[in-house]
Amino acid sequence: MNNTPDQSPLGKSSAYRTQYAPELLFPIARQQKRDELAITGTLPFFGLDIWNAYELSWLNMRGKPQVAIATISAPADSPNIVESKSFKLYLNSFNQTRVAGIDALQSLLREDLSHAFGAPVHVTIVEPEHFGKLTMGELEGLSLDRMDIEVDDYSPAPHLLTARFNEAPVEETLVSNLLKSNCLVTGQPDWGSVQIAYVGPQIEQEGLLRYLIGFREHNEFHEQCVERIFMDILRQCKPTKLAVYARYTRRGGLDINPWRANFSTGRPPNLRGARQ
Structure with missing residues (x-):
């Protein structure tokens, strides 16, 4: 993995593709920055990067737009992070893409993002009928x-x-x-x-x-x-x-x-x- 941040879509004019395009995801190796912190060998921590995607939309098989909120959890020991603008461009590539239901969408997201992060990620999707169950809260301490x-x-x-x-x-x-x-x-x-x-x-x-x-x-x-x-x-x-x-x-x-x-x-x- 030789991608560097300056090669990413950040700070550059980008065409917003509205058809499914997993190649838009831009991984960056975590170790590049961990070397600066003298983190080598066994990691001194475990953890997650929890992403919440609030603007997820696609078309059902009849062409009707659908919306949902997705949560993607990537393990800290995955080899890569995914640059955030490329993540956004990837999600937007579903905007005019017909998908055969939530299960199919979840499977695509899991497969593409696991490939980009270099390790299995966990994906959950909340549909509009369950938005009211989502709660807010502040960090305790x-x-x-x-x-x-x-x-x-x-x-x-x-x-x-x-x-x-x-x-x-x-x-x-x-x-x-x-x-x-x-x-x-x-x-x-x-x-x-x-x-x-x-x-x-x-x-x-x-x-x-x-x-x-x-x-x-x-x-x-x-x-x-x-x-x-x-x-x-x-x-x-x-x-x-x-x-x-x-x-x-x-x-x-x-x-x-x-x-x-x-x-x-x-x-x-x-x-x-x-x-x-």
């Missing part, structure tokens, strides 16, 4: 944003992460709505919320909030930002258990929600936040 701090550095600074190594370990969950990073290719802003659950020496909260705000001018894809946060906290604060979960706002009808953990917490809830 103690808000870091309550603190009135002064900030003058807007690039990730791992040295800001400190912990109370001489005190008894704690178990706590911290959240912030102030996560912002920028697209690796276009520089466009990506807005998100992040939840950090851990067991270990108590993390100094002001430093953690400053660290998270430090992503504000940082250019990286969502999945890469979450892995950077995970690795920096793991190395600097040395928790015995750690989970990092980010919920990013949607772009082009897609939101991406990466989750990384090194202990069994169960799959995180896929609850759409107010900003999503």
